[in-house]
Amino acid sequence: MTVIEAENISKRYIIDHINGNAKGNTLREIVTDNIKNLFTKKETNQVSHEDFWALKDVSFNINQGDRVGIIGSNGAGKSTLLKVLSRITEPTEGKITIKGRVASLLEVGTGFHPELSGRENIFLNGAVLGMKRQDIKKQFDAIVDFAGVEKFLDTPVKRYSSGMYVRLGFAISAHLEPEILIVDEVLAVGDADFQRKCLGKMKDASTSGRTILFVSHNLTAVQGLCNKAMFMQKGQLMEMGETNQVLATYLSHVQKTALESWWDTPEEAPGNDKVRLKSIKLVPSYLDNQKHLDVRTPFKIKIEFWNMMENANLNISLHLNSLTGECIFNIGTESRAFDKGVIYAECEVPADFLNDGSYSISFMVVKDTASAIYNFEESLIFEIEDYREGTAWYGKWPGYVRPKINFPITQLELESIS
Template sequence: MTVLSIENVTKRYQLNQKGNSTDDLRDTITRWSNSLFKPSKNKNTKEDFWALKDINLDVKQGDRLGLVGANGAGKSTLLKVLSQITEPTTGIVRVKGRMASLLEVGTGFHPELTGRENIFLNGAILGMQKAEILRHFDAIVDFAGINKFIDTPVKRYSSGMYVRLGFAIAAHLEPEILVVDEVLAVGDADFQKKSIGKMRDVSNSGRTLIFVSHNLTAVQGLCNKGAYLRNGELIKAGKIDEVVNEYVKTVSKFQLKQKWADPNEAPGNDQVRIKSISLTPNQEIVVDNFDTRTPLKMVFEYWNMMDNAELNVSIFLYSMTGECVFNIGDDAKIYQKGIVRAECNIPGDFLNDGSYYISAMIVKDRLAPVFFFEDALAFDILDYREGTDWYGKWPGAVRPKLITVNSVQKELL
C-alpha cells in the first residue's frame, strides 16, 4: 500500500529579494505598503532558484527510504515539503497516516515550555490523545536521558538535549511515517546507536521511515529503498545499494598521482612541503584498473625544512562513505633538511570493491601534526570473483583471504 505519493513536485525560491525569513509581520506590512507607493528602482534583482524539479516518487508502507545526495541537492527541501513545513510551487504530495518529522534541532518546541510540556504539545500536534502520550511518557524521557531536566524550560537545553528529546518524541508516539534528517549527527555515538536501533524497530513494526544522512553506511544498513537527488532532480530511485552505488560513482574522484617540482608552489608550510604522492600497482604486469586482487604501492615524498626534526608519516585510508578503513604510521626518526620518502604497501586480496581516498599526515615528535594532506589520492577497486555464482554486494570495506574453512562430516550415532 502506498502511504506517500509525490507527484510532479517542484519548489522555486526567489533570490536577491529584500527582507528575510526572520522578518516579523510589521516588517512584511511595511515592505508591502512601501511597494505600493514607492515603485522599486531595481525590478530585475530577482532570480529564480529551483530547489526541486519535477519530483515523482512513491513510498510503500513499511519501506525504509534513504535520501542521498550532496549538500544543496534538495534533500532537506523535499523533507520540508513532505512535512508540510513549506508548500511546493507545483505538484501534489499525498500522505496516508500520521507523519512525525525531526528536521532541525528544536523543531516544534516552544522554548518557554518545559520538556514535559513540550512532550504533550508535540503529541497533541501529532493527533495523539492524552492517554496515549502518558502511556509513552516514561519511555520518551528515559530514551532522551533528560530525567533531571524534564521540568526545565527547553530554552536552557543544549543542542544535544534538544535533539535527543525531539527524536524520542517523534519515534515513541507511533506515527505511521517517521521523517529524520541529518540532525542525528548532533548526538553522541551512544545516542546515534540507540537512534538507529529505534528507527529499525519502527520499520520492523510496519511503519514507514524516511531517513537523510551523509553517513552512507548508516543509510545502507538501515534502509531498503533509496532515492538519489542532484541539483533538485531525482536521478535514481530503487534498491538502496543500487542508488548508493550510483551516487558514489558520480562523486568519486580518480586521482593516482600528484607532484610538485618547486617547493614554493607545493602545499605545506614553513616546516614541510609536499613533493609527490602516488599510487601504483605493486606487480610486474601493469594494469589500467585495480581490482580486489591487485597489490598497491603508495609512495609519499616531502621536503623537510627543519634541522634535527623527529618526524614520521601517518597514512589514512578512507572509504568513499567517509569511514576510516585503517590508519598506519612509520617509525619516527631524526631527519636533517632534505627530501624524506615513505612507502606504504597494500596487499592484494585485502580491500573490498568500492571507492577509496588517501590522506597523509606528517607528525613531529610523535605527537604534533605538522601538516595534514587531505584527500591526496582517490581510486576505485573493481570487483573480481571466481568459483561463485553469487554477485550481490560483498559487505564490508575489506575482504581479505585469511582463513580456510575445512568442513568435517561426522556420522550420526
C-alpha cells in the same frame, strides 16, 4: 500500499544580489550608504534577482513499511525535500499525496515551544500528531527514559543543550507512533550511544509497518537500516531503488579528488631547483566491480620526481595524515645515491588497515638522511568509504586505523551458573 506519492515536485527560492556602491551589508553600512545617496548624485544600489531551484521535477512513490535512505552531497536538496514532505514549506510546482500521520525531526528544536517545559512539549507534540492525552501518558515514561532528560523535565526547553533537544525530539517522534517518521541528519548531534538507540528504534518501528525516511551522510547506517535509497544531486532525483545499488551509483559519483596528479615538464611542477614532482598517484586494487575505495581496498602509492642534483644520497619520507592534521603513519625508503633524472618510489597500503575517512599524502625528499630538500605537502587527498557486515552497530567506527586482527572467542568449559 503507496503512502507517499510525489509528482514533479519543484521548489524555487529567489536569491537577491545587490549591485552598486554599497561596500558592505551590515545595517550600519546600508543606512550610511542610503543617507549619502540623499545628498549626492550617486546611483543607488541595484538589486537583481536569481531563481534557485532547490528541487526540480522530483517524482517517486514510497510504500507502507519502506525504510528509505536519502543520500547526496551538501546542497543536493535532501533537507528541502523533507521539509516539503513534512508540510513545513509548500512546493513551487508539483503535487504531494501523503496517507498517514507524519512526525518529523528535521532541525534542533523543530516542533518545540521554547517557553514550555520538556513535559509540556511532549504533550504538545502528541496533540499536534492527533493523539489523545491518555495515549500520550502511556508512552510518557518511555519517552523520558529514552531521552535521558528526567532531571530537566520541568525546565523550559530554551535552556536545553542541542543534544538534549535532539534526544527529546527523537524520543517524542519515535514513541508517539506516527505512521510515517521523517528524520534528518540531526542524529549526528547525539553521542554514539544515542545514535545506537535511535537506529535500533527506527529498525524496530519499521518491523511494525511504519514508513521511515532517513537523510544521513552515514552510508553504513543507511545500508543497515534502509531497504530502499534515493540519490539526490543538485535538486534532482538521480536514482531510486534497492539500497546497495543506489549506494554504488552514489559512491561512483562522489570521488572527491582525482587519484593522480602529474606535470609534463619540471618548469611547471611543484618543488625547487633541486627536486620537482613529476607525478603522484594512488592505485587501488578494487574488489569485483567496485568503483570506489573502501576499508577492504588495498592500494599502492606511486611517486616520481625529477632530481636535478649530481650524485646525491636521497630518500623519501612519506606521511599519511588525516585531514584534521594527525599523522596516521610515517614511512621512509632506504637512502641511495642517485644521478640526475627521474626517481621512482612505490609502497603498498594493505586492505583492512585504514578506517573510513578523508586522508592526505605528504612526502619529503631527504638528502643524506638528515636534510629535507623539499616537502611536498598534501600532494594527494583521497576518501575511504566504510564497509561493514555481521554487526548491528552503524555509528562511526572509532579510530583512524581498523586492522583485521585475529581475535578468537571461545567457551573454556560448561558449568552451571546459579
